[in-house]
Amino acid sequence: MVILSGNIDKFIVGSTIGPDALGIYWAMYLYGTTAPSWLTTIINTVMFPTYALLNEKPLALKKAYSETLRFVSEFSAPVSLGLFGGGALFVNVLLGSRWEDGVTSLSLLALAGLFISMTSPAGNVFISTGRPDLIFKITLAFLAPAIPLIFLASEEYGIVGVSAVVMAYEGSKSVYVIHKAGRITGTDWKEVAREVMPFIISGLAVGLTVWTTYQVLGATILTLALAMVIGASVYLGLGTLLSKGRLLKDFKEVRHILARKNDGPSIQEF
Numbered sequence: 022m023v024i025l026s027g028n029i030d031k032f033i034v035g036s037t038i039g040p041d042a043l044g045i046y047w048a049m050y051l052y053g054t055t056a057p058s059w060l061t062t063i064i065n066t067v068m069f070p071t072y073a074l075l076n077e078k079p080l081a082l083k084k085a086y087s088e089t090l091r092f093v094s095e096f097s098a099p100v101s102l103g104l105f106g107g108g109a110l111f112v113n114v115l116l117g118s119r120w121e122d123g124v125t126s127l128s129l130l131a132l133a134g135l136f137i138s139m140t141s142p143a144g145n146v147f148i149s150t151g152r153p154d155l156i157f158k159i160t161l162a163f164l165a166p167a168i169p170l171i172f173l174a175s176e177e178y179g180i181v182g183v184s185a186v187v188m189a190y191e192g193s194k195s196v197y198v199i200h201k202a203g204r205i206t207g208t209d210w211k212e213v214a215r216e217v218m219p220f221i222i223s224g225l226a227v228g229l230t231v232w233t234t235y236q237v238l239g240a241t242i243l244t245l246a247l248a249m250v251i252g253a254s255v256y257l258g259l260g261t262l263l264s265k266g267r268l269l270k271d272f273k274e275v276r277h278i279l280a281r282k283n284d285g286p287s288i289q290e291f
Contacts, residue, residue, distance in 0.1 A: 053130030094217035098224030101135035106228025113240035129184040136191035143202035219263035
């Protein structure tokens, strides 16, 4: 199911639009989803032993899930939303004008990357609580209607349409998965919002900053470097303010957790 859900869109693009479109789409998919999810995948891998240990401790499991959601959003939001706002700058500077057809796709797939990252901690919850079947069932339930939509979108709107459907698929699945994991751990939407919204808002500010820099200065390597520096400064400043200092503390905590990635955090930490 994982292989199918991760590749059906590429198969459809290649078979309905052609290999050139597939090359552009696949590159945009990799840039849009790999960067924001790479570090969060490591975080989730490290945290899994903790979920297993806390299976019989509901309050501690809830705390671990909430903290993992926060860690993931802290790292994925600025990257995903920065790419969302700076897709044109990224493509024109690093890939060249021949790839301009992928700009809109990159922006949409960057949002899909954020949704994928936000969904990932729930997988640990499902597996550690003895419900790995939920991963299969939820993926199938959301993928089944998405497949014909991807076909229709590819024929009518090309890779932009496919990217929009993939983004909607990942987004709707993310909402349901977070809801389901919340039911298992006792985490409601208010608690989820409290954990992630400071960093989503700060990430949106990064995207706006990068987009504005591009509009004012154009597509040059210096503009890209400047946009990254300003965006990082905006994120650290606004994220620290909105999270009341939690952002900087969590950066140190995640570094501490990753330093012990072979055995994960101890149960005493929760």
